[in-house]
Amino acid sequence: MLETVLDYSLQDLMLFSPEVYFRSLALYNQNIWPAQFIAALTSVYLGYLILGKPATSHKTIGIILALAWAWCGLIFHITHYSSINWFATVYGGLFLAQACLLLWAVLKTTHHSILQQEHSLINLAGKATVIFGLFIYPFLPLLTNSYFLEGQTWQEGQIFGLFPAPTLTVTIGIALMSQNYPKPLLIIPLLYTFIEFLSAYLLGSLTSCIFVGLIILLLIYFAKKTTSKNCQIY
Amino acid sequence: MKSFIDRRSLVKFLVANTALSATALWAGSLPTLAKTPTPFYQKPIPKTGLMIPAIGMGSWITFNVGNDEFLRNERTKVLKAFFEAGGGLLDSSPMYGSSQEVIGYGLQQLNFPKGLFSATKVWTNFQSQGVKQIKTAKQLWGVKQFDLLQIHNLAGWEKHLVTLTDMKEKGRLRYIGITTSHGRRHDEVEQIMKTKNIDFVQFTYNMHDREAEQRLLPLAKDKGIAVIINRPFQRGALISHLASKPLPAFAKEIDCKSWPQFLLKFIISHPAVTCAIPATSKVTHCQENMATMHGTLPDAKMRAQMSAYVDTL
Ligand SMILES: NC(=O)c1ccc[n+]([C@@H]2O[C@H](COP(=O)([O-])OP(=O)(O)OC[C@H]3O[C@@H](n4cnc5c(N)ncnc54)[C@H](OP(=O)(O)O)[C@@H]3O)[C@@H](O)[C@H]2O)c1
Numbered sequence: 001m002l003e004t005v006l007d008y009s010l011q012d013l014m015l016f017s018p019e020v021y022f023r024s025l026a027l028y029n030q031n032i033w034p035a036q037f038i039a040a041l042t043s044v045y046l047g048y049l050i051l052g053k054p055a056t057s058h059k060t061i062g063i064i065l066a067l068a069w070a071w072c073g074l075i076f077h078i079t080h081y082s083s084i085n086w087f088a089t090v091y092g093g094l095f096l097a098q099a100c101l102l103l104w105a106v107l108k109t110t111h112h113s114i115l116q117q118e119h120s121l122i123n124l125a126g127k128a129t130v131i132f133g134l135f136i137y138p139f140l141p142l143l144t145n146s147y148f149l150e151g152q153t154w155q156e157g158q159i160f161g162l163f164p165a166p167t168l169t170v171t172i173g174i175a176l177m178s179q180n181y182p183k184p185l186l187i188i189p190l191l192y193t194f195i196e197f198l199s200a201y202l203l204g205s206l207t208s209c210i211f212v213g214l215i216i217l218l219l220i221y222f223a224k225k226t227t228s229k230n231c232q233i234y
Numbered sequence: 235m236k237s238f239i240d241r242r243s244l245v246k247f248l249v250a251n252t253a254l255s256a257t258a259l260w261a262g263s264l265p266t267l268a269k270t271p272t273p274f275y276q277k278p279i280p281k282t283g284l285m286i287p288a289i290g291m292g293s294w295i296t297f298n299v300g301n302d303e304f305l306r307n308e309r310t311k312v313l314k315a316f317f318e319a320g321g322g323l324l325d326s327s328p329m330y331g332s333s334q335e336v337i338g339y340g341l342q343q344l345n346f347p348k349g350l351f352s353a354t355k356v357w358t359n360f361q362s363q364g365v366k367q368i369k370t371a372k373q374l375w376g377v378k379q380f381d382l383l384q385i386h387n388l389a390g391w392e393k394h395l396v397t398l399t400d401m402k403e404k405g406r407l408r409y410i411g412i413t414t415s416h417g418r419r420h421d422e423v424e425q426i427m428k429t430k431n432i433d434f435v436q437f438t439y440n441m442h443d444r445e446a447e448q449r450l451l452p453l454a455k456d457k458g459i460a461v462i463i464n465r466p467f468q469r470g471a472l473i474s475h476l477a478s479k480p481l482p483a484f485a486k487e488i489d490c491k492s493w494p495q496f497l498l499k500f501i502i503s504h505p506a507v508t509c510a511i512p513a514t515s516k517v518t519h520c521q522e523n524m525a526t527m528h529g530t531l532p533d534a535k536m537r538a539q540m541s542a543y544v545d546t547l
Contacts, residue, residue: 009416014295015294015295015298015329015330015331016295016298016299016300016331017295017296017515020298020299020300020302020305023302023304023305024300024302027300027301027302083300083301083331083332084298084299084300084331084332085331086331
């Protein structure tokens, strides 16, 4: 199929209209109700762990992240999004692989590690990214409604753990805050950030800027950190 | 320019179509035609002489609405408008996400309108996967067999041609076709048209993309291959480009009330073109497009005038 796909321009691979895409987000929210309650509580708890008790909660944080990636892969991509986008099955596979990698990293970590407490710029950027992913992302449709993309409503709000984009954002934020986040665990997030950017760009949504920002942060992070010998998440 | 329609052939064409529409009405094969005025532009498939309406409908993007029930019903309304206006050829592909399933949903709601000319594609490099795609497509559309199966963008065309030829010989398929778009791989398309036994070819032709006039359209006419035109509006870009510009006064002479009709009439009046397949998600647009099948068809002189005008914009 790859050979067949390579015959196409980027524009050809946008298989649906913005209307259909944004309605599909609302429909998904409707279908998974009331999972949003659990996801919202998890977001608050995760925010508390990451920003309040990072040093002692690395395993819990890792497990929550893994579950979030697994849900997005299985429920969002493979079960839902694949009905309008046949690439979604591949994305689902990538998300499940990332969930396994995260779990593997959690199990492999033997001693406590630290989400950095120092006031470096990259650490601050990480904290801001986490806050953005957990607490601002779900409300973006309300903020962007009249400015960026017509037709967005609160029903299309994307919550961490249930939707790929905020899950990705929080994961990247945590990586930026972490001293020893293993670089291989950032390959899939980087790849998917690029995919999200392309989709948003092709849909004409200015949320594509968010993904450009994340890619830039990740590249800075990659350039800054030296290869870690200890494979630890936090 | 010798291939353009002349006055005499235009008169013959209109008479033939008026008669054929009446016959179709009488035979009950196009029951909804009663609501539409004649003449009604149909064109023959050269290999068999079967007449099909000159405006069909595509389904890329527009029919990929997934499981959204509201949008599925909205698209069913588009299908209803299409068949009520005498529509026939519906084009889809496994590449178009849920489009085939949504078409199948709509057809079922509408009790499989009799005018349907079902056209889909195989889109894979592997022969066995192609066979599976055809089987799945039949289930999704809810049809026993397709009128036309096309090889999408020439992917694995040699292998699929074997499958499709075999199906046709066994009476499980009426017509075989190949497709391309955006002016891609015209040389290869030309070679296949020259050397293989195909009934249909589909490519892009519109008032801006006119490369096909040079070789593909005359060749199709020579070889007796039916021609389906995709991207008649350049995926809407052509309409957006022209929207703010005035329609020329002479548009009235060919009964065009809007730019989409002007663009479609230019395409279907080419003598080698069998059918254009604009895609739409809106009932009003569908009705506007289908209305192009009525009124006066431009002759060669008028076509030249049309393109000259658009070139100045
Ligand atoms: N290689 C291939 O086999 C191949 C490649 C390309 C296309 N195709 C086939 O050809 C079909 C047509 O091409 P396409 O879909 O790319 O583009 P198209 O038909 O040139 O343009 C479709 C666009 O035009 C708009 N439109 C349609 N009628 C209109 C009207 N009366 N007024 C204003 N806007 C109107 C539609 O918007 P609304 O929804 O708002 O009406 C839609 O966005 C495809 O759907 C597909 O079936 C095949």
